[in-house]
Amino acid sequence: MTENATDRGWFAGLEPGSVDEAREAIDSGGAEAPADWPELAVDAGFAESESEYYDLLHEATITATRATVVDREQADDKQLLHAVRAMDDADRTANELAERLSEWAGTLFDDVGTGVGAARELVDRDPTTPLEARVISLAERVDDLATEADELRAFIQREAPEVAPNLSEMAGPVLAARLIALAGGLETLAKKPSGTVQVLGAEDALFAHLAGRASSPKHGIIYTHEYVNGTRPEDRGSAARAFAGKLSIGARIDHYSGEPRPEIHEELADRMSTIRARAADDEEASQ
Amino acid sequence: MTELPDGVERRNFDGQQRLSTQGTPVYGEPTDGDWRLWDAGRSKLGAMLESGMAVDLSGVDSVLYLGAASGTTVSHVADFAGPTYAIEFAPRPVRDLIGVAEDRSNLFPLLKDARKPESYAHIVESDLDLLVQDVATRGQAAVAVDNAQFLADDGLLCLAIKARSEDVTADPETVFRRVREELASAYEIVDSERLEPFHADHLGIVARKR
Numbered sequence: 001m002t003e004n005a006t007d008r009g010w011f012a013g014l015e016p017g018s019v020d021e022a023r024e025a026i027d028s029g030g031a032e033a034p035a036d037w038p039e040l041a042v043d044a045g046f047a048e049s050e051s052e053y054y055d056l057l058h059e060a061t062i063t064a065t066r067a068t069v070v071d072r073e074q075a076d077d078k079q080l081l082h083a084v085r086a087m088d089d090a091d092r093t094a095n096e097l098a099e100r101l102s103e104w105a106g107t108l109f110d111d112v113g114t115g116v117g118a119a120r121e122l123v124d125r126d127p128t129t130p131l132e133a134r135v136i137s138l139a140e141r142v143d144d145l146a147t148e149a150d151e152l153r154a155f156i157q158r159e160a161p162e163v164a165p166n167l168s169e170m171a172g173p174v175l176a177a178r179l180i181a182l183a184g185g186l187e188t189l190a191k192k193p194s195g196t197v198q199v200l201g202a203e204d205a206l207f208a209h210l211a212g213r214a215s216s217p218k219h220g221i222i223y224t225h226e227y228v229n230g231t232r233p234e235d236r237g238s239a240a241r242a243f244a245g246k247l248s249i250g251a252r253i254d255h256y257s258g259e260p261r262p263e264i265h266e267e268l269a270d271r272m273s274t275i276r277a278r279a280a281d282d283e284e285a286s287q
Numbered sequence: 288m289t290e291l292p293d294g295v296e297r298r299n300f301d302g303q304q305r306l307s308t309q310g311t312p313v314y315g316e317p318t319d320g321d322w323r324l325w326d327a328g329r330s331k332l333g334a335m336l337e338s339g340m341a342v343d344l345s346g347v348d349s350v351l352y353l354g355a356a357s358g359t360t361v362s363h364v365a366d367f368a369g370p371t372y373a374i375e376f377a378p379r380p381v382r383d384l385i386g387v388a389e390d391r392s393n394l395f396p397l398l399k400d401a402r403k404p405e406s407y408a409h410i411v412e413s414d415l416d417l418l419v420q421d422v423a424t425r426g427q428a429a430v431a432v433d434n435a436q437f438l439a440d441d442g443l444l445c446l447a448i449k450a451r452s453e454d455v456t457a458d459p460e461t462v463f464r465r466v467r468e469e470l471a472s473a474y475e476i477v478d479s480e481r482l483e484p485f486h487a488d489h490l491g492i493v494a495r496k497r
Binding site: 008009010025026029030031032033034035036037038054055057058061062065066068069072162165257258259260261262263266267270 | 356370376377378379380381382385388389392393394395396397398405406407408409410411412413414423424425436437451452454455456
């Protein structure tokens with residue numbers, strides 16, 4: 001870097017009234033140490049007086065901060081909901097097409113495997129006939145779709161912690177996004193009782209239970225989390241209930257305050273280790 | 288003893304002498320003329336003043352406020368102080384903070400992470416009189432030490448430490464002792480007190496920069 005960031009204030013090189021540049025400087029700039037910026041701004045001719053400097057600073061910080069908040073919030077829960085549904089669609093479609101592809105390609109080439117991996121191998125072949133060209137082109141579609149699904153996943157992993165910091169910390173960004181999508185938004189998730197959060201994604205089983213055809217589901221989509229599926233079956237109900245309870249608290253904090261709250265994560269970790277200690281206790285008792 | 292700065296007064300609200308400042312109301316607080324109630328139950332700095340800690344705010348002009356949230360407390364600070372820089376990390380409360388700042392020409396809202404002072408040192412000036420910190424993150428003492436660079440020599444720190452943000456399982460007193468030790472590298476502690484009954488498991492610390 002040629003610019004010396006240590007002695008330049010946010011106003012360095014700004015023309016008066018250049019709103020976008022001021023926002024950029026406030027948002028992305030930095031310095032190693034503070035300085036007497038009001039005096040330096042007057043010396044540099046950015047402002048006539050310190051009081052004019054403060055007026056300019058007031059306007060610039062409000063404009064910049066408001067724009068940044070809007071940007072950050074447009075990374076909001078509804079966008080996440082679309083992203084996670086698109087990711088699932090892309091994933092599912094890639095797998096369906098890969099199956100079709102593998103069936104078709106198997107009639108033309110030797111040792112064609114199955115799945116997205118096999119499709120990616122086919123992409124590297126050079127077609128020798130118009131027929132092979134179609135099959136390889138289809139393989140390219142599968143490759144593209146699977147890549148799109150991966151990129152959507154990476155996007156969700158980046159964005160979910162912005163939208164729902166506590167939920168993402170507890171559940172992981174992708175499961176957090178799925179819970180938001182299943183509920184229809186962060187606000188609706190925040191307003192659901194934890195018993196509902198516990199069985200989100202297990203609606204079929206829940207309705208079968210309500211119709212008297214099955215026992216009540218112990219867990220829905222949260223089963224994909226290690227806290228639930230990594231707990232022994234007899235304690236899984238407790239684990240799912242405790243996990244869902246904390247998730248719904250996390251969703252409420254994320255919706256109403258939006259601030260990270262480290263202590264609830266520790267409480268969850270404590271609770272889970274208590275539940276898992278039962279397995280160890282039983283093992284000891286049986287010896 | 289608490290020295291109230293010009294612009295902060297105890298006035299009569301519902302038959303009790305309560306802290307208040309002059310400014311545009313922010314959160315539906317009771318008012319007496321253009322004086323508005325500063326509720327110690329909603330503000331850790333308010334609680335530190337109300338409980339009679341050795342907070343000498345007289346002569347305080349410029350302020351850096353870390354963890355401004357939606358601006359409840361910082362609105363009162365900007366009512367009595369001069370240039371007031373408000374740092375908050377979460378976008379949602381900052382929406383409200385901007386509303387508070389619009390009515391106060393000396394309040395500068397910034398969406399920044401208090402753990403990264405280099406990301407706002409090009410905006411926040413040096414030689415400030417007061418640093419107020421109320422951030423619910425692990426490493427609260429380190430944040431105060433890292434931000435001491437903004438204070439003038441002898442500058443004042445008013446710090447609210449939330450025990451549960453550091454370690455939920457540890458005894459709050461143990462957490463508070465560790466915090467005091469860590470602060471000593473940059474500050475001399477003038478007073479420290481639990482903020483009960485206003486805020487449970489919080490410690491208020493008043494310190495001077497070394």
